[in-house]
Amino acid sequence: MTNESRTEHDNEKAESVNTAVKKEDNRPVVLKVEHVAKYFRLPTEQATGLKMAFLNWTRGIKGYTEQRVLRDINFEVRQGDFFGIVGRNGSGKSTLLKIISGIYTPEKGKVSVKGKLVPFIELGVGFNPELTGRENVYLNGALLGFSHDEIDAMYDDIVDFAELGEFMDQKLKNYSSGMQVRLAFSVAIKAQGDILVLDEVLAVGDEAFQRKCDNFFSEIRKDPTKTVILVTHSMDSVKKYCNNAILIKDGEIIVSGNKNDVADRYTLENLKRENKKPADDDKKKDEEPKYPTGLNETVPLLTVRPSKEPVCDMEHGFDFEVEYDYRGDKDFYVAFSLNDIRRGGVPFGDSFDLFRPGHQTVRFHVPMDIFTNGEFRIIASIHEYENGRKDPEHVHMVAFTNENLACDFSMRDPKGADNFALLNKMKFGYEIVDTDMASHQGPAVAA
Template sequence: MTDKNVNQNEKAKTVNVVAQKTDDRPVVLKVEHVAKYFRLPTEQATGLKMAFLNWTRGIKGYTEQHVLRDINFEVKQGDFFGIVGRNGSGKSTLLKIISGIYMPEKGKVSVKGKLVPFIELGVGFNPELTGRENVYLNGALLGFSHDEIDAMYDDIVEFAELGEFMDQKLKNYSSGMQVRLAFSVAIKAQGDILVLDEVLAVGDEAFQRKCDNFFSEIRKDPTKTVILVTHSMDSVKKYCNKAILIKDGEIIVSGNKNDVADRYTLENLKREGKESADDDQKNAEEDQYPTGLNATVPLLAVRPSKEPVCTMKEGFSFEVEYDYRGDKDFYLACSLNDIRRGGVPFGDSFDLYQPGHHTVRFHVPMDIFNNGEFRIIASLHEYENGRDDPEHVRMVAFTNEDFACDFSMRDPKGTDNFALLNKMRFGYEIVDKDLASRQQPITTE
């Protein structure tokens, strides 16, 4: 058996072990064949006689707006699950069905554990009451006793940073202050499943950092499950481990968070472009291709040139195979992603001049990095008005998880470290030498 086959077998074993561990987690939320529609009136009956006549003529007097169609997914304990989609796609309606606010016309939702929705922050707040009184009021609505609110009151005020305003009426608060107070109360709810609707963007920059720390801690807790509806693809990539994309009431992408986020970006770019009568047919045709690909770019894949393991000295070589069938000037963008630590340490773009089916080869120097696992993804972009106008471009394709390139660096000099950059190649030194003396500290008896 060759070394390549051995490596592939070991990789397959690792994947199977990880998958088995993932499958062992209990399912805490299951959505099965959920459908929802609303009735929109089209005929107004002025009385019983008109209503009877409309009924005899077969006039319903309303049309059915189908918001969700046959939605199916499941969330396991410990997941940070993202739900994304454009305005009007049905994601907020889905969240309200999950939270028990709406009942579906078809299907069912199964929840295991206590579910706490953060859908409308500040619902139940009374503007004529003080901030202090609203804390107790909202806490009671969340199920806390008076003694429990007493115990957490100081923490709520400290988190909201509103200590000097708590005895003022809520109507005198700014909108940002009200949201901060509502959020600070809401996060005290002790739930197994947290349902969040665009609450990651509350408050000012400093308060958002506190929220970021809070959700980072939740993400580390294997007993907490989070369902997040957001328009921020940065949040999806940062927090979520799984996601779905809803379009026109249907799930069009499910699973890998990066695939979902990139497809959402692509959908937005489509809407920003020219609309035509053939859009529906074109979108239906593109759905026949793998996520990220379409009739214009039916092939875009990143592959290692050799074994997917490299050293600091040799670096890493890879190739990008593409098939571009458009008629515009275009370019290729590649980015290096740090799988273990997160983030994109490097990215660049390259103009291409040959449409059709081709392969481009690249080499990445790795001598400034520590050991780790990395992923290279690619996307193909068109110049809307030619290369002379680099400001107007649009992404037409991207590599999903199946067509990205994963590799590892293993080098004795690149000892595994929390930091990405290797201190032997990218170091710093103290300027004030006198403050860095290696003498023993002075002690007194």
């Protein structure tokens, strides 16, 4: 391709992207959250009667503290969005969903909804074990605001999706837990609403049922009239289904917009919490054992943590450091292993002799360009030589990093797209020997 044609192609691509953005901006807003705040009152004083309550009031004793769950939340969801809401437990996600669904009333701000909103905050809420599956479908539909005729129209689709046709006239208490979940989820996703609100309900049923759910969500993404709001801890689901997302932390939105940015920041927030130094732990010392699991009086300190941010790319790799305090009197070495958290296995490991006892920090750099995107953990251990440095056959481990002292990190790179395989096919060369039979060979060889 010539420079001129390449420039023309790039301009056309940019124009098509801009057109797509403009079309997206023209979609109607179906959910608008404006300056929403919510707090709960937690009682601290107990008034045994009106007299005590009056006395507390005259003394300026409130008798409660305010727990602020949400602070000035603002975002919009447009028709056709698959909108993700993510955050750690206790960040305020479920409270926000209950405000959107009309279960809670905010202290400040307002929520505007255009269309019929169908909330599923928890699967199976409203189901009665003494009623049949059929009766529970109609009961649950009524609780969601559907008329009897509307449920009639949806009933066959719900039963077919749940694959429970022969069980619908049995009482729900005779269903297995998996059957109950399938029925509840089928009611959730087959309800004919305009806006579907789901809170942590994707990982349900067996493998075959999950594939069916996956196909359903892939299809609903193509329907411009349907809008889905999804609360989840699965960043794979966010990246797979959502087109926009927000990340909530301590009741505030800290990232919004691009789903990949939100998912990666969520991963980063989790890794920051997991990789705190031992001194940052806010548990009381008298509640802890003298030494954490894996450590002892010979090695009271051994930890692995990132030298920089715990999210890296292929080009720059990952920097980490091992901090230790060795108080023994023998020659010793440190071993570390790189573990693949999501796919399993140990893709790399090594050991190195150390000459400095006491409190030390050693820094390392690991190239990551041969891997695909994923989550990794670095584990370290300290070993002593029993009969001298040159006798590796006689060693024993004296300390290791437990899960809290290991280092978790992620690689996120456009060229390392998520794959079932660990190695990056652009770096791993292969070729087919029987060239007469082959029309393809590994990209690294072809390059």
